[in-house]
Amino acid sequence: MDESFGPEYLRPAQADCPRCGCCTAALCEKGRTSFLGCRGHVDEGHRETVTGCPCSAETTRETAAWRMAQVRVTRLAAELPLTAEAELLLRGLATGRVGTGADGGELLPQLRVRGLVQLVHGMPAITQLGYTYLAARDDVREVTAVRVVDVDRKRRTARVAVPAWRPDELVTVLLDQVLCDSGLDLGSLPGRELAASANCAARSADRLVLTGFRDARTAPAPAVEAGAGHGGGA
Incomplete structure (x- = not known):
């Protein structure tokens, strides 16, 4: 006689994410608030499946990865900028002064590895991060007052007021x-x-990038940040 050892318990199936075809809704909710995206919250066997999920990608506005990429590229522009030749190529791609068939020699790989350029149908094209980089090179950056209004522990964000930008609009960081x-x-x-x-x-909260947060009591007097304000806007 066969013995029964009770029912077999299975983990309830999770709802699929309605915005992508690779993840569950719960995974994408977590991925949007993580620098690692969805791939950082699955086991090795599922990592390839969810890699590149648009719900948590750095190319999708308001994800944690997107916010971090804005900061990374802005700091790159201020602290460790491209060579003059590489920046000239990037500006050419931004304005159409460089043909899409240009090979760029050793310059294009430098831009691609930083996420500033991508290949579209085999041709180089500037990315949104590339435009962010150029804006960071051209914009004047200054030390300014910031007040933390509230924090969201679950989403790992804070809303701050930047009076020198817009006194009545809060910014998420x-x-x-x-x-x-x-x-x-x-x-x-x-x-x-x-x-x-x-x-x-x-011109908008999406374009406002805050870096180098510090206690106002120990911050230096407002000054133009070194490396900012380079001319020749894209």
Whole structure:
């Protein structure tokens, strides 16, 4: 006689994400708030399947990866810019002064590895990060006052007021960026007066990039950030 050892318990199936064909809704919700995206929250066997998920990609606005990419490229422009030749090629691609058939020699690989250029049908094309890089080279960045209004622990974001930009509009930034830059603890952030480098002439919150958060009491007097304000806008 066969013995029964009770019912076989299976993990309930999770709902598919309605915005992509590779993940569950729960995974994409987590991936959007993570620098690692969806691929950082699955086992090795599923990593290839969810790699490149648009719900958490750095090319999708308001994901954690997108916010981090804006910061990364802005800091690249200010602290470790491209060579003059590589920047000239990037500006040429942005304005159409360089034909899409240009091979770029050793320059294109430098731009592609930084995410500033991609190949479209085998031809080089500037990416949105490429435009962000050029804007960061051209914009004037200054140290300005920033006030933390509130934090969202689940989404790992903070909303801040930047009076020198727009006094009545709040800006969402990465909570971990603020904590890492400033060295402050999470509990002390709401209502805290900070300082950060910003391009206060930005036309929208998406274009406003804040870097170098620090306690306002120890921040230097407002000054133009070194390496910013290069001419020849794209």
